[in-house]
Structures are given as C-alpha cells and as structure tokens.
Amino acid sequence: MxxxxxxxxxxxxxxxxxxxxxxxxxxxFKLSQNAKILVVGQAPGRIAHEKGRPFDDPSGERLRSWLAVDKAAFYEDDRIGIFPMGLCFPGKGRSGDNPPRSECADTWRSRVMAALKNVELTLVLGRYAIAWHLPQLKNTPVTEAVKHCAEGKNGIFVLPHPSPRNNRWLLQNDWFEQRVIPRIQDRVARLLG
Structure with missing residues (x-):
C-alpha cells in the first residue's frame, strides 16, 4: 500500500x-495528486535554487514550448508535476552541475511514484532520470534513448535537456522537433483539454 x-x-x-x-x-519540486503529466529531470540548477521554482529560466522556456503550454499553466495547473531525481541543487562540478545526490532518489522516488495515481504521461530528461525510469536504457546514449521512446509508448517520452547548451544537439537531430515534439504536444493537449 x-x-x-x-x-x-x-x-x-x-x-x-x-x-x-x-x-x-x-x-x-511541484507535485499534486491530480498530476497527469510528470516531468522528471536531474536536479534543480542554481537559478531554480535562487528562485525557488523549477525551470524558471531559458531551459524552462524551451520545455514549455515543447509542451505547448504557457508559463501560467506550467506552474499553476496541478495536472502538471515536476519531480527531479535530486530535489536540491547539487552544486557546481568541473563541467556543469554535480549529479543529483543518490540518497534523495533512494529516500523519496519509489514512495512518491507509488503515491502518484493519475500520471498518464512521463517526460524523462537526462541520464539519471533515464536510468531510474527506464533501467533497460541505462547504458544507452541519450540520442538513442530519445529515439527509442519517440512514439511515447507506455506514456513515456525521453527528451534531451531543454538547455540552450543543447542547441547543437537539436540542430544535428532535427527529427526530434519535427516528429517527436508534435506527438508530445498532442498528448499534453489531450490530457489538459
């Protein structure tokens, strides 16, 4: 139970x-029993830590455009949940932020996922989220994981991180925004409509 x-x-x-x-x-994080859409990422960044709100930065602007939802709906609609692998900013590392702390997922993840009864669409961002939510893809390169989940089977899509740092990846993989994003937008529209 x-x-x-x-x-x-x-x-x-x-x-x-x-x-x-x-x-x-x-x-x-942002969670409600009413969550139908769940965004699972790595961990809040420095800006999220300072603002106390996830994805309130250029990454969030891109993510919201991928979902075709405005800022108000993203933060105010309790049918959209945000649950990172690590709940706190893990600090800066040599090449970006440190990985999410494992004790966070060990303590909260399974328990919260079991309590979220209405989630129909899960958007998985990043290596650590892929490893937990799709363990069969744990050692798969992110591009291949995105391709593997491009149809959204079982209500799961893998997305590259929406950071501006991934502009090059998006240019090299234009199929993602041409074919996958419309599928995600359609699912989101149906769940929020």
Missing amino acids: SEDLKTLLAGMRSCSLCDGLELGAKPI
Missing part, C-alpha cells in the same frame, strides 16, 4: 538530507 502523497510532500519539503550542499538543502 502506498503512502499518502500529502505526508510525503510534507516530508520532502522539510528534507535535510543534503544540508552539506554548497547552497544548502532547498527541495524544489
């Missing part, structure tokens, strides 16, 4: 597993 989502959310909001992080523990 799954735990009550309200209890889990309260525990996540007050979580201090990551007190030793560069900027301290500050869990950032």
Whole structure:
C-alpha cells in the first residue's frame, strides 16, 4: 500500500538530507495528486535554487514550448508535476552541475511514484532520470534513448535537456522537433483539454 502523497510532500519539503550542499538543502519540486503529466529531470540548477521554482529560466522556456503550454499553466495547473531525481541543487562540478545526490532518489522516488495515481504521461530528461525510469536504457546514449521512446509508448517520452547548451544537439537531430515534439504536444493537449 502506498503512502499518502500529502505526508510525503510534507516530508520532502522539510528534507535535510543534503544540508552539506554548497547552497544548502532547498527541495524544489511541484507535485499534486491530480498530476497527469510528470516531468522528471536531474536536479534543480542554481537559478531554480535562487528562485525557488523549477525551470524558471531559458531551459524552462524551451520545455514549455515543447509542451505547448504557457508559463501560467506550467506552474499553476496541478495536472502538471515536476519531480527531479535530486530535489536540491547539487552544486557546481568541473563541467556543469554535480549529479543529483543518490540518497534523495533512494529516500523519496519509489514512495512518491507509488503515491502518484493519475500520471498518464512521463517526460524523462537526462541520464539519471533515464536510468531510474527506464533501467533497460541505462547504458544507452541519450540520442538513442530519445529515439527509442519517440512514439511515447507506455506514456513515456525521453527528451534531451531543454538547455540552450543543447542547441547543437537539436540542430544535428532535427527529427526530434519535427516528429517527436508534435506527438508530445498532442498528448499534453489531450490530457489538459
């Protein structure tokens, strides 16, 4: 039997597993029992940590355009959930942000996923999210994982990170925005319509 989502959310909001992080523990997520669409990414970035809101940056602008939803719907519609692998900004590494802390997923992920009963569409962003949600694709390059899930079977799409750092990938893989994005937009429209 799954735990009550309200209890889990309260525990996540007050979580201090990551007190030793560069900027301290500050869990950032957006979840509701009504979530039909779930965005699962890596971990909040520095800007998300500062603003206290996920994807409130250029990456979020691109992600919202991929979903064909405006900023208000993205943040206010409780049918859209955001649940990163790590709830807190993991700090800067040598080449970008550090990976999400494993104890976060070990503590919260299975429990929360079991409590989310209405999710019909999961959008998986990044290597760590792929490894957890699609373990059979754990060692598959991201491009191949995106191709593998391009039809959205079982309600799952893998997306490249919407960061401007991936502009080159998007140019080299124009099939993604031509063929996959319209499928995602159609599913989102049906779930929110």
